[in-house]
Structures are given as C-alpha cells and as structure tokens.
Amino acid sequence: MTRRFGEEGRELSYGSYLKVPELLQLQQGLSEEHDELLFIVAHQVYELWFKVVLFELEAARGRIDADDIFFARHHLHRVHVIEGLLVEQIEVLETMSPQDFLAFRSKLAPASGFQSVQFREIEFLSGLKDPKYLARLEGTAEEMSRLRKRLEEPTVDDAFRGLVKRRGSPALTDIFRDRERYGDLFDLCEGLLNHDETFAHWRARHVLMVERQIGSKTGTGGSTGAQYLRSTLGKRFYPELWEVRSQL
Numbered sequence: 001m002t003r004r005f006g007e008e009g010r011e012l013s014y015g016s017y018l019k020v021p022e023l024l025q026l027q028q029g030l031s032e033e034h035d036e037l038l039f040i041v042a043h044q045v046y047e048l049w050f051k052v053v054l055f056e057l058e059a060a061r062g063r064i065d066a067d068d069i070f071f072a073r074h075h076l077h078r079v080h081v082i083e084g085l086l087v088e089q090i091e092v093l094e095t096m097s098p099q100d101f102l103a104f105r106s107k108l109a110p111a112s113g114f115q116s117v118q119f120r121e122i123e124f125l126s127g128l129k130d131p132k133y134l135a136r137l138e139g140t141a142e143e144m145s146r147l148r149k150r151l152e153e154p155t156v157d158d159a160f161r162g163l164v165k166r167r168g169s170p171a172l173t174d175i176f177r178d179r180e181r182y183g184d185l186f187d188l189c190e191g192l193l194n195h196d197e198t199f200a201h202w203r204a205r206h207v208l209m210v211e212r213q214i215g216s217k218t219g220t221g222g223s224t225g226a227q228y229l230r231s232t233l234g235k236r237f238y239p240e241l242w243e244v245r246s247q248l
Contacts, residue, residue: 026044027040027041027044028040029104030104030107030108031103031104031107033100033103033104034100035096035100035101035103035104036104038092038093038095038096039093039096039101039104042089042092042093043113045089046086046089046116047116047118049082049085049086050116050118050119050121050122051118052082053079053082053083053122054118054121054122054125056075056076056078056079056082057075057079057122057125057126057156057195058125059071059075060072060075060076060079060156060159061125061154061155061156061159063075064156064159064160064162064163064188065159065162065163067163067166069163069184069185069187069188070184072188072191073187073188073191076188076191076192076194076195077191077194079195080191080194080195080198083195083198083199083201083202084198086202087198087201087202087205090202090205090206090209093209094209094212094213096213098212098213098214098215101213101214102214105214114136114137114228115137115138115139117137117139117143117144117146117147120133120137120147120150121146121147121150122199123235123237124147124150124151124155125150125153125155125156126155126156126157126195126196126199126237127155127156127157127158127237127238128235128236128237129150129151129155131151133147134147134148134151156192156237157192157237157238160188160189160192160238163185163188164185167182167185170182170185172189172240172241172244172247173244173247173248175189176189176244176248177248189241192237192238192241193238193241193242195237196236196237196238196241196242199237200233200235200236203229203232203233203235204233206229207226207229207230207233210226210229211226214226
C-alpha cells in the first residue's frame with residue numbers, strides 16, 4: 001500500500017512543529033488567583049500578533065520600495081485584519097471584574113504594558129518615531145538594540161514618500177482628486193490609513209478597558225494610568241493622510 005502524504009518518517013507532529021509543550025509552559029503566574037492565567041495568555045497573544053504585524057509591515061515597506069503596490073496593499077490589509085483582532089480581544093480581558101484583576105495586580109509592579117518593545121517597534125516602523133522611549137523602556141540588550149535599529153531605519157511612511165517621489169511627486173490632493181491617474185497610489189493611501197485608524201481604535205478601546213478595570217489609579221509601571229493613555233489618543237502614523245480630507 002502507498003503511504004499517505006506526510007506519513008513518511010513521521011518525524012513531525014502538530015505539537016512538535018508548533019512547540020506546543022514548550023508554549024504551554026510559558027504561563028507562569030505570580031499568584032493563585034483564577035484570572036491571572038487569562039491575563040497572561042491574552043498579553044502573550046498580543047505579543048505574538050505584534051510579531052506578525054511587524055513582519056507584515058516590513059514586507060509592505062519592501063514592496064513599496066520595489067514599486068509593487070498590489071502586494072504592499074495585501075500586507076497592509078493583513079495588518080488591518082490582525083489589528084481588528086487585537087481590538088476584539090479587549091472584550092475577553094473585560095470578562096475580569098475589577099475585583100478579579102485587583103486580586104493579583106499588585107504583584108505585577110513594576111511591569112507594565114508600557115514596556116512592550118514590540119508595541120514601540122510598530123510605532124517606529126509605521127512612521128511615529130519617538131527617541132525618548134529608548135531611555136524610558138526596560139528591555140533586554142537585544143530588545144533595546146532592535147528598538148534603536150527601528151529608530152534609525154526607514155519607515156513605511158518613508159517608503160511611501162519615496163514611491164510618490166518616483167511617480168513624479170504628485171501632491172496628496174492630486175492623488176485623491178485624480179484617482180483615474182493615481183488609482184493605485186490612492187488605494188495604497190487608504191491601506192495605510194486603515195492601519196492607522198485601526199491602531200487608533202485599539203488605543204481608544206484600551207483606555208476604556210483600563211478605566212473599567214482600575215478607574216483613575218496609577219499604572220503598575222508608575223505612569224498615570226488611564227490619564228497617560230488618554231494623552232496618546234491623538235497619535236497618528238500618517239497625519240497628512242488625515243489632513244488631506246480637509247483640503248478636498
């Protein structure tokens with residue numbers, strides 16, 4: 001009898017390929033509280049998706065540099081869909097009552113979501129660079145080296161500006177007004193804006209979750225908590241793509 005596809009050797013399994021046993025050992029809580037497992041898993045999942053978002057943004061930047069707008073939009077669409085999942089995941093975290101969270105929250109200090117290096121990488125790679133985070137974040141030497149590299153390397157926004165320049169330097173208003181001529185550039189602008197808008201949705205939704213969980217308490221990392229998060233709601237990766245709407 002002929003063997004079915006994949007049966008030869010049988011050196012690989014679902015669990016070994018995905019490193020499931022190792023993965024399931026990474027949820028080490030600091031308390032015996034029931035909801036701490038949910039809290040850890042949700043944030044580990046965020047970091048895994050952040051890794052994919054960075055991978056796709058790098059790919060989008062490369063495609064834009066190569067004048068391959070079709071696949072650049074494909075990668076940006078994937079980023080947009082993943083970010084939608086990140087917004088929806090907040091609802092899972094909100095199944096914790098404030099009392100459930102407070103039962104183990106004190107053990108988390110001084111750890112804080114503010115310290116997510118990949119989150120800052122997404123900001124830097126997208127086009128929103130802020131050098132002050134290099135002094136404020138606590139990461140490994142490898143993480144900080146990675147973040148410095150992001151600060152120095154071209155952004156997705158830089159790639160887009162380079163593409164527009166190669167296409168004859170049309171103004172954004174021209175791209176939006178003459179879609180027959182600049183249809184592919186217009187579609188790319190909208191793909192970038194989808195990324196920007198969905199990330200902004202996450203910021204806003206995250207603030208509401210924090211207020212629902214801890215009110216006006218300070219953050220575990222020493223920040224002002226919801227007050228600080230609200231100060232970030234105006235951040236935009238591509239402000240010119242928002243401003244052009246007022247000029248049409």
